[in-house]
Amino acid sequence: MNDSNKDSIQEYDSLKDVIEFQNNMFNPGYYVGTGKVPPTVSAPGNAAPLAVSCFIASAFFMALGLFLFFSDVIVVSSGLIESPLANKIIVLIIMSVISLFFLYFGFAYLKKAKRYYREKKAIENEPADETVKDKIWQRTCPKCGISHDIDYPKCPNCKFNYLDQKF
Ligand SMILES: [Zn+2]
Incomplete structure (x- = not known):
């Protein structure tokens, strides 16, 4: 189970607690001696x-x-x-x-x-994680230092050609 699932389950549980409390707040004995904790005390x-x-x-x-x-x-x-x-x-x-x-x-x-x-x-x-993910698919031009999408064969700024690059 990943973290976001856990969070949404927790959120759902506290919502359920609040509804349970609202249905039983005028019911004497619902929270006394049963081990149930009202959300006003448990502070979800x-x-x-x-x-x-x-x-x-x-x-x-x-x-x-x-x-x-x-x-x-x-x-x-x-x-x-x-x-x-x-x-x-x-x-x-x-x-x-x-x-x-x-x-x-x-x-x-x-x-x-x-x-x-x-x-x-x-x-x-x-x-914010998604923008970081987007930046993975960028490359930095070795000539002018600008970042651009990785699928350009030439730098859009200085026209540096990656295919001409000598290794
Ligand atoms: Zn460039």
Whole structure:
């Protein structure tokens, strides 16, 4: 199977996913506990904006955790623990876990975005390959250096005759 076939199959699969999502987005339980991933999460196209939002969310929760830890705000995570410092540490840990969670998804989406841009670039470069192929059937005149089609017996510019060429 060549690469362009693989690309079109991938494209078809993501389209199918979107249709599946649109048919089932108001169907509770379709995506829960079935192992199916909705395209809003799997990001079949460009995942770069999702990666950026994940990094922003990660930074936000980390900053929030640090702010609550160092500020004078009294944080109550549960009624069971009396010590304000212990409560602050618990909140900081929770915020760090949420932050790391977003960071993990941020890197996962970033990897996806990189692959997306690589595939997009590969598709965009395909027409350029044809012009390179055309240039194979050109020859450069040894006398004046101009490129012309290979089937000319004489150079169209300086009339250099290839049949007169001595080897
Ligand atoms: Zn010439």
